[in-house]
Amino acid sequence: MASSQDITRKAKSNLAITLLCLPKERKKDMVTFYAFCRVIDDLTDDLDIPIEKRKRGLQEWREGIDQGFSEPDELQSEVTELISRHEISKQPFLDLIDGCASDLQPQRFGSWSELENYTYRVASCVGIISTRIFGCTHPDSEKYAVALGHALQITNILRDVDEDLRNGGRIYLPLDDFTRFQYSERDLIGRVHDGRFMAMMAWQADRAEKYYQQALTHLQPEDAKALRAAEAMRKIYHTILKKMRADGFQVFKQRYSISKPRKIAILAATFLGG
Template identity: 35%
Template sequence: MRDRRRTHTDDTMMTPAEAQTYCTTLTKKSGSNFYYSFLFLPKARREAMYTVYAFCKEVDNAVDEPPPGSHPQEELTRWRRELAAAYDGTPTFPVTVSLARHVRELSIPQAYFEELIKGVEMDLTTTRYATFDQLSLYCYRVASVVGLICLHVFGTTSPRAQDYAVNLGMAFQLTNILRDLGNDAECGRVYVPQEDLARFAYREEDLLHRRYKPEFTEFMRFEVGRAKEFYAKAARALDSLPRAERRALTVAEIMRGVYSRILQRIEQSGYRVLGDRVTLTPSHRLAVAAGVWLRSRLPSSTP
């Protein structure tokens, strides 16, 4: 008899294979920058990444796009229960049915997913961050923790690889924050630290009304520089790893290639992030992915 679980969305029964298909389809439809890097993983690890991404996406949607008539906090409570069920072997949502298999096979700590939910939960109560230290906790929970999860999928979890993942996650989230500054402002959210706005005398009122001023340019130059520092820290951590571990992180390096180019485009645009969203075309993202993958296969004199 096939193993079946009830789904999150209806009363039909779903097998682990069907749950995997659900996660794969959700990821492909998302149009995420990450999708193009997943293509370069072996099938089993690629399926694990699709499932991790689907979990992150659906938990995030519980707050950003809650089901009609639902309450976001209650939705997160349901996801906490389902996460525990995945680790107990009794999941009922499509994503957690698929997740249960992968966390068991890859030994992914439950605490990482719990931290991720805490990060998403912060969006329910926090729309401003006074300091960068406060923002750092948010970035760690919603991005760096995902990087630590991914290390288990990639097959390397050494301390230096963890340093790499944490710093790269910070860099990605800071890039996202800068790219989405205008869209978030339209929703009344300001993720950049209040202390930074004050430092460059750029008023929050001007940000909320999407006003470009000389002070904004200086402010953005500082913020982009901070993000670059985290990319550089990740690169130094990567360089300190043995070649085998570096190759295991090729997919993460593809992500770094894509996101660092987004940051570069923000800079090249003169920091015009209060209007249209800065993006890369699918063909550009795929070209970046292919280039990084090919370079990872070149001979190296480093052990």
């Protein structure tokens, strides 16, 4: 398996970009953690890998973190050392793996409560682990991480509606919201973009907005510096959410993003205290 440095270097995600601005002593560990997340995500989504092999890979990671790896590769050794060095609970790692593993089979979420459990596992747990690596000390920083995780994942879900449909027919929008706006799964699969669809998407965006604001209420001065990378992520994804809303959620026609110069400007403002 490639090293954590190689995995992160090849990645083009917003998270990978924000890691470049971390203090040297924190950057190495976050690169390791990012590489772990990337590998777990690839085991979930890479359709070129037979599903049984993906299941075995995820189970190997889960058992290794929970009970220890018998013959760890380079990344597995780095992750084990990371957990020990920062005294991080294994539970958010296990929850993250379980959340990703649930994507191996098409699933539906009947309500926000069900989806919230999923977004906690695949996104909030990433934040919880990150706060330990960042060196946060205030107890509210974990609440910040949980809220921000929900906000980021909802934003991802809205942005990736079309991509998820093409990737195994995945639908993450809660089914009770389809009923609320009299919009159906058949409509979604048919890429029907009308007033009902925009209203349903705006409802989800409002939910994300509440979590973005909730995260800010838990951002404490003593951890503000440690959470600058997370704040950069918040600003980048919040910008994407607002861009989708302003454009009427044209997610069947494009995948929303912001330009690299805009990301750099956000990073610069955040790390300079703006």
